[in-house]
Amino acid sequence: MSVQCFWRWFTLLSFFLTLIMLVSPSKSDDQFQMLSKLKSAVQHSKTNVFTTWTQENKVCSFTGIVCNKNGFVTEINLPQQQLQGVLPFDAICGLRSLEKISMGSNLLHGGITEDLKHCTSLQVLDLGNNSFAGKVPDLFTLQKLKILSLNTSGFSGPFPWKSLENLTNLAFLSLGDNSFDVTSSFPAELLKLDKLYWLYLSNCSIKGQIPEGISNLTLLENLELSDNQLFGEIPAGIGKLSKLWQLELYNNSLTGKFPTGFGNLTSLVNFDASHNRLEGELVELKPLKLLASLHLFENQFTGDIPEEFGELKYLEEFSLYTNKLTGPLPQKLGSWADFAYIDVSENFLTGPIPPDMCKNGKMTGLLILQNSFTGQVPESYANCKSLERFRVSKNSLSGSIPAGIWGMPNLFIVDFSMNQFEGPVTPDIGNAKSLALLNLANNRFSGTLPSTISQTSSLVSVQLSSNRFSGEIPSTIGELKKLSSLYLTGNKFYAAIPDSLGLCASLTDINLSGNSFSGNIPESLGSLPTLNSLNLSNNKLSGEIPVSLSRLKLSNLDLSNNQLSGPVPDSFSLEAFREGFEGNPGLCSQNLKNLQPCSRNARTSNQLRVFVSCIVAGLLVLVIFAGCFLFLKLRQNNLDHPLKQSSWNMKSFRILSFNESDVIDAIKSENLIGKGGSGNVYKVVLDNGNELAVKHIWTANSIDRRSFRSSSAMLTKKNSRSPEYDAEVATLSNVRHVNVVKLFCSITSDDCNLLVYEYLPNGSLWDRLHSCHKVKMGWELRYSIAAGAAKGLEYLHHGFDRPVIHRDVKSSNILLDEEWKPRIADFGLAKIVQAGGQGEWTNVIAGTHGYIAPEYAYTCKVNEKSDVYSFGVVLMELVTGKRPIEPEFGENKDIVCWVCSKLESKESVIEVVDSNISEVFKGDAMKMLRIAIHCTSRIPALRPSMRMVVHMLEEVEPLQLTDVVVVDKVSAGCSKEKVNTGGKSDPSS
Incomplete structure (x- = not known):
């Protein structure tokens, strides 16, 4: 190289070095200004993520910021930081080398502006689980995008499906749980994204048939299309997606059979097509050897359950309830892996219960009710200490219950009703500390009721009707403080009804009819504050009707066919109670025509009332004139x-x-x-x-x-x-x-x-929470109002032969008396469920915006679960102090959506609690919030009954604890609504 040439290169190199030195400070200053704008827009007082974002530090050392080797910002990684505010996309997209924005699971709101189109280098855009509003802008300029995650973020309006044609590099697309406008058909643009391995489109208003072209997406490992408006048959092309390990199609209107070739999905681990209208047999599923979770409940499948299902070595969840399946269960079912639960209720299945489903001791739910199973409960289940729900009612099972089952420590529900079981309830039932429901009705159980049952402190309902039990009611029964209903009708119990029954302060229903009880009716029953129904008919009771019963607010009283004597108390001398006194020759009344008149001594107390009645009659005549x-x-x-x-x-x-x-x-x-x-x-x-x-x-x-x-x-x-x-x-x-x-x-x-x-002087709960007359309500008062209102609704749903559905449950229809005790009011929209219990159809949307259950809008079908949803909204009002509809929730969003958007961490959940609630009770408020979220599940079958809501509220009675219960988003049902805790929560509720 000549000297002249060397100096030319040296001069050129010096020029570029000088240029870099001049440009670099400007680049750094620009990036700092852009990130400072982001910091000021979304900074949160409770996070320290921005403590490093100062001028003293280099931009590339900021927390959550990644740069390339040239010092240009390439990544913003700030997920789950409780950030709130409106993202300044004009500043963010001014970072020209930006390849990744990861700010999911925050509290961001506002909209995504058109400035996003300038982020042309983006490969990852993750803004899922936030509280945005408005439309998603066109994405056509983001041609390098590989990951797009916008699920559960409050978006609405039309989604720019057309722009996806340009995003040919997309491998991960998650748009579910947004209120997009309903599509006229399945977006065809999706079928061109042949690099996709993850597609989550659940609950985002997709309509139409799944196209045959879905077979183009051969790299798919996860396909979720649940909670949409899909119809028609599952296309045969789906069988070509051989890499699928998860397929979610539940809660649509799919019809037809599984297509030929569906068994080619040999990598499938989780499959859920429940709550559709699918039919045919399950033979196409036999080759799916890797299945761990299979949910096909609420369809129209027929035929036998393939014997090959007994060889599924990874199966943990098996839910096929409410179909038309026949034949036996495979006897090896659930015997290989950590099997968790089975629910095959409401089919036509026969044969014995498989013996080894709890072989590994992990089973929590055994639900096979309403079938035709025969044989005995296998002895192996006596060792299944993990069981929480044991429901085998409405079958043809027989024999004695294996020793050890009665005393299982985690059992919550035992339902053996309507079978042919025999033998005793053993004393170890006292070890069942979690037991809430014990239903043994319509069997052949015998022996005495062990006194240790009083140690089962969580009992809410005891149903032993139509068996062969004998002996006395244990005198210690008064220790069951949570007992709500006691049904012993149609047995051989004798001796006196114990006075201690009056200590069961939560009792609402007592039915001891059809036994041989003798002696007097205990005075103590008059002290039961919530008793609604008392049936002591067809016994050998004697003496007078206790005056203390007059204090009760009974809807049903039946004392017929005993040996009672004396006058009927005035408060019961009503036509509504007339038949409840028949068959007692010694009873008398001046008002009930089916009873003999009382003698002078017996009717002295009634004379004043008769005199007043005459005066009232005279006044009626005067009123006419x-x-x-x-x-x-x-x-x-x-x-x-x-x-x-x-x-x-x-x-x-x-x-x-x-x-x-x-x-x-x-x-x-x-x-x-x-x-x-x-x-x-x-x-x-x-x-x-x-x-x-x-x-x-x-x-x-x-x-x-x-x-x-x-x-x-x-x-x-x-x-x-x-x-x-x-x-x-x-x-x-x-x-x-x-x-x-x-x-x-x-x-x-x-x-x-x-x-x-x-007249209720303290007005409505709405007034006390939201109006100009609102008061500062402590948690103990809020809890008391919630528990009382729940009991009122429970009575309407369960206290009559046919449920009464309120249809307009809201805080303004919960009135408060002088002691702040709640009353359910305003029954102008009430419906009584007709025989069959399937709900009623109505041609109008009844109720109040913000409280109406989502299914009501498209089915117009009324049932008890609609009231449960509305009550869940009331619980959220009590916890948050917010109204059901607030501007801060965003357009077309209500309190349920808002609460569900806050479930990512303990800190964000705590923020929803009303500031007027003392810090010491915020943990208790979180427990009630968990119940509220269960009540507002989108799928009605997943909502608890009001009877169970009452029990759950009793479990969270304030204890002045300072610990905080973090609400789990998946189990609560705010995200993907699927049965993941034991199948249908209560298939016979």
Whole structure:
């Protein structure tokens, strides 16, 4: 090289070195400014992630920042940092070398702006599990993108499927659990992404058939399309995805059989196609030797369960309930791996129970109810200490229960009902400390009830009806403080009913009928505060009916066919209880015509009541003559709905201390305390100081008159009682529960429907939580309100022959008395489930926005689980202090979505707790939040019954503990809703 050439190269090199030195500080300064803008936009007071983000440090040493060898920022890694705020994409995408944005599982909100299109070097974009709003912008410029994760982030509107055509490098696509606009068909653009190995599209409004072209995605290992609106058959092409280890298709409307070739998916480990309309046999699944989880419940499959399933060496979860399967279970089923649970309930299966499903001691659920299984419970299950649910009811099983099963420490539910079991309940039942439900009804069990049952401290329900038990009820039964229902009907129990039964303070239902109990009815039963139903019929009880029972608010009382004597207490001398006293020749009553009149001594206490009744009758006559005067007076009071002069029809449902004139005179504007969609509410103060609430329900005539319509059609329209009025009367006239509002009577005329209730001075729970009248409520009071309201709903769902569904459960329909005890109120939308218990269809969406269960919007089918969802929203209100709909939740988001977005860590969950709740009780609030999340599961079958909700609330009674319970997102059901804790939570609930 010549000297001249050398100097040329030297000069050029010097120029470039000088240029780099000049440019580098500018580059560093620009990157610092852009990251500073990000820091100021999303900084969180409780995180120290930004402590290194200062001018004294190099950008490449910032926490969460990765640079290339030239000092350019290539990665922003800040997941799960509790960051909240709006991302400044103009600054972020100013980092021209940026290849990765990982900020998932934070509290980010706002929208993704069009500035994202400038991040042209991006290979990874992970913003999943946040609280964004609005649409996802076009992604067509992000051609290098390999990973796109936007699941569970609050997006809505149309998704830019078209732009995916440019993203040919995509290998990981996760868009599930967003409220995108419903597609007209399965997005065809997805079928061109042949590098995909992960595709998560659950619950993002995809509609149509799964196309045959899905076979193009041969690299797929995970395919999740659950919770969408897919229909039609599973395409045969899916059998070409030989690398699939997980396939999730549940909760769609898929039909037809498994296609030929489906068995080619030999890598499949987890398969869930439950809650569809699939049919045919399961033979195509025989080659799937690696299956660990198989969920096909709630379909229409037929035929036998293949014997090859008994050779599945990795199987842990097996759920096929509610199909039409026949034949026996493979006898080797579950004997190889750490088998966790089986639920094959509600099929037509036969044969014996496989003996080795708990061979490795990990089984938690054995649910085979409502089949035709025969034989005995295998002895091997006596060693299955892990079992939590043992449900074999409605089969043809026989023999004695193996020793050891009664005392299993983790059993929560034992349901052996409706079989042919025999033998005793052994004393080791006292070791079953977790047992809540013991159902042995309709079997041939015999022997005495062991006294050790009183040590089973978690018992909520004991059902031993229609067996051959004998002996006495243990005197220690009063130790069962959580016992809610006791059914011993149709056995051979004898001796006296123990006084200690009155110590079971949670009892709501007692049925001891059809035994040989003798002696007096214990006075102590009158001290049971929540007792709703008492059936002691067909025994040998004697003596008088205790006066203490008059304190009870019973909806059902049956003392028939005993040897009782003396007068029937006045509070029970109602037509509703008449049949409950028959078959007792010694009983008397002045009011019940089926009983002999009481002698002078026996009826002295009734004379005053008879005299008062005569006075009331006289007043009724006076009211008829005063009708015209009353009408004029009401018009002068300028009522919203003047009451028409007419004859009044008053129906009483309780013993009253007032008449209709006392009520009607008080229906005036100055007594108005509330207005609703169906009428006004007035406060009435009687002369004796007692207070009433009167609901004046508008009718066709009264509304016409208020509107001053004068057409002849309107003037001649005959009045009929409104559906709301009929619903409330039909429901509440039969209700007797401390947590349901009392209906005293109804008063009707040609254009006036009045319902007279007890007055509750502390208003509604809504008012106390959210309105200008809100008060600072401590956790103990909130818990008490939740527990009481739950018991009221439990009574409506379980306290009648057919469940009463409220259909408008919300905090404004939970009223509070002077002691802040809750009452379920407003039954204008109530429905009574018809025989068969499958719910009712309605042609309108009843209820209140924010409380309506999601399935109601598209099925219009009413059942108890709809009320459970609404009650879960109320629980969330109590925990968070938030209203069901708040602007901060984002567009089209409610409190359920908001709470579920906070379940990533202990810290973020704690933030949802109302600041008015003391720190010492926040752990208890977290426990209630867990219950609320279970109640608001998207799949109704996964929601607990109200009876179970009551039990769960009793389990979380405040103990002033400072520990915090972290809500697990998967088990709670806020993410992918699948049965992962033991199959259907209660297939017969």
